Amino acid sequence: MSSKFVSRPLAARFSRAVLSAAVLSLSLSFVPGVGQVQARELPDFTELVERVGPAVVNIRTSERLRSGMNGSPEVDEQMQEFLRRFGIPLPNQRRGSPRGGGNGNNGAEDDQPQRRGVGSGFILSADGYVMTNAHVVQGADDVWVTLTDKREFKAKVIGADRRTDVAVLKIEASALPAVKIADISRLKVGEWVMAIGSPFGFDNTVTAGIVSAKARDTGDFLPFIQTDVAINPGNSGGPLLNMRGEVVGINSQIYSQSGGFMGISFAIPIDEAIRVSDQLRGSGRVVRGFIGVAPDDLSKDVAEAIGLGKPTGALIRSVTAGGAADKAGVEGGDVITKFDGKLIEKASDLRRVVAGLKPGSKAVVQVFRRGAYKDLTIAIAEMPDDGSARRASGDSQEGKPASGAAALGLQVSEIPDAQKRELKLRSGVRVDAASGVAARAGLREGDLILAVDNTDVSSVKQFQGLMSKAEKAKTINLLVRRDEVVSFILLKPAAK
Incomplete structure (x- = not known):
């Protein structure tokens, strides 16, 4: 039997089936409650x-x-x-x-x-x-x-x-x-x-x-x-x-x-x-808790090369001199795999776990260093204020416009004594964040400001006072150290 004689009855049966299904579907749409059941699913x-x-x-x-x-x-x-x-x-x-x-x-x-x-x-x-x-x-x-x-x-x-x-x-x-x-x-x-x-x-x-x-x-x-x-x-x-x-x-x-x-x-x-x-x-x-490290994610190639195997943990790129991690013995190149009993899969895990701990408390940290695991005890410090908190009434600054360094986009903190000794500095403050005028002038996190308008900076409080006075000037002259290089950076408040 040729194929053309087979296909015709199959096609006819398929057409009748489709027509029957369409009629059934159409008839069901008029049955009370069927459409409502489907609608209730959404x-x-x-x-x-x-x-x-x-x-x-x-x-x-x-x-x-x-x-x-x-x-x-x-x-x-x-x-x-x-x-x-x-x-x-x-x-x-x-x-x-x-x-x-x-x-x-x-x-x-x-x-x-x-x-x-x-x-x-x-x-x-x-x-x-x-x-x-x-x-x-x-x-x-x-x-x-x-x-x-x-x-x-x-x-x-x-x-x-x-x-x-x-x-x-x-x-x-x-x-x-x-x-x-x-x-x-x-x-x-x-x-x-x-x-x-x-x-x-x-x-x-x-x-x-x-x-x-x-x-x-x-x-x-x-x-x-x-x-x-x-x-x-x-x-x-x-x-x-x-x-x-x-x-x-x-x-x-x-x-x-x-x-x-x-x-x-x-x-x-x-x-x-x-x-x-x-x-x-x-x-x-x-x-928030703070230990003073710069963590990064660990790649598969690096994990295998150092003998860790799986790319889990937070790779420590740098340690703040004199900070909590430095005092506990954490070193650059360490991989933190556990912190306070919690597994650390990536850098963001470490940031969140540390931030959630109470300053003044102690935590055990597990590090992978040169092929072996090592436990260290860290005394948690307090994360520096980013300057964003608005306080309740009674704070003398409530409702007042930003002035001085904050108005120029600068947030600074004290340089730890150990870092001063290491860098042979007598004074200065560290830039924690730079935005607005400060960022456009070229300042960035980690810079050390040594002087403002030819006046040595001895503390954050003195720096804020110098910046408040200098803010009205057309140009503010900062002596800045970045790594081993010292240069002058000019801030122009009028550019705000």
């Missing part, structure tokens, strides 16, 4: 929005432009930060109160140009504590919180931790709707989550998606939650919620090549954020 967020929505707030900030802030190079830096983190105050020249209209005050502040920013947040407790991102309120002179019932409150920044990007605000109100905090250990990859925030200023916008990954390394101190929830500028600081209406994270970052949402967003795990917020509410700052 999440319904309406109840969650009604229940949690009132606890989500809109945050507006304003910053009075300082003398010399003409906008050119600084605007570029701000826009880069805006694209990376969104919610940072945007530069513009509108006048008036944070809502855009006059506030009835004809004082000098009302006539100053303002930078405006918008972000999100959520109410932690009924007595008015609000959580948001640190970068939402960073540099703000005034912070305003608007509730869903349109009430608006001027907020006080209780504390902000730039390292984890967590901030706590306080508004004078009571009996407020507060969020519930989730058990983050129950969060699973693939489960539905929802975000509420103010993207582009559109208050109480709801978006949804799934958890794409957990413990995603994008920073030194936090393993982020990755989602595909649509997050855009203004969502910063808003809550990420599970289907039980509990907060699992704070929306903080996006990955983007265009500045807009591209399907990858990151949230700070709420358990980490609560630990930070507890310290901020208690003292206005976060205290």
Whole structure:
């Protein structure tokens, strides 16, 4: 029998089968409850929005432009930060109160140009504590919180931790709707989550998606939650919620090549954020452990070459002279494999474990050195303050603009005596961070500043005093040592 006679009845039977299936499908669509069963398999967020929505707030900030802030190079830096983190105050020249209209005050502040920013947040407790991102309120002179019932409150920044990007605000109100905090250990990859925030200023916008990954390394101190929830500028600081209406994270970052949402967003795990917020509410700052090392990830080739086998552990690139690790006997080239009983898989693990320890406590560290393991005991020191903490009322600096070294983007600390002896230095301070004017002038972390305008620097306190006096000058002359080379670096405050 030829193939053409076989194919016709098969084709006819296939056509009848397809037609029957189509008729069955069409008939089932009219059976009560079938379509409803399928619909119930998809999440319904309406109840969650009604229940949690009132606890989500809109945050507006304003910053009075300082003398010399003409906008050119600084605007570029701000826009880069805006694209990376969104919610940072945007530069513009509108006048008036944070809502855009006059506030009835004809004082000098009302006539100053303002930078405006918008972000999100959520109410932690009924007595008015609000959580948001640190970068939402960073540099703000005034912070305003608007509730869903349109009430608006001027907020006080209780504390902000730039390292984890967590901030706590306080508004004078009571009996407020507060969020519930989730058990983050129950969060699973693939489960539905929802975000509420103010993207582009559109208050109480709801978006949804799934958890794409957990413990995603994008920073030194936090393993982020990755989602595909649509997050855009203004969502910063808003809550990420599970289907039980509990907060699992704070929306903080996006990955983007265009500045807009591209399907990858990151949230700070709420358990980490609560630990930070507890310290901020208690003292206005976060205290972390510190041992004074520069760790790096270990490659497979290096691990095999040194006899470790697997590329696990944190390779110590350098050790701060006179620091906690140096005193304990840690050396450059060591691989830290355990710290305080916890396995160290990579450099970020070491940073997080050490940061979580209480300064003054002791910990046993296991190092792999020249083919053998060795246990050392380290007395944990305190991590230097990055200068980002805003303290509660009663701090004489609350609400005041940055001045001196901070205004120029400089954060410094004392040089350990052992390092001074090693480098044969009589005085100086160490640069811990450089941004803004200082970074553009060429300063960077690790530089040693020996003199300001031909005056030797003896301490951090004296350096701050010298910088405060010199800030009004057109140019500040710094004598800087980097490695074995000493040079002059000129700061121009007018370039702020």
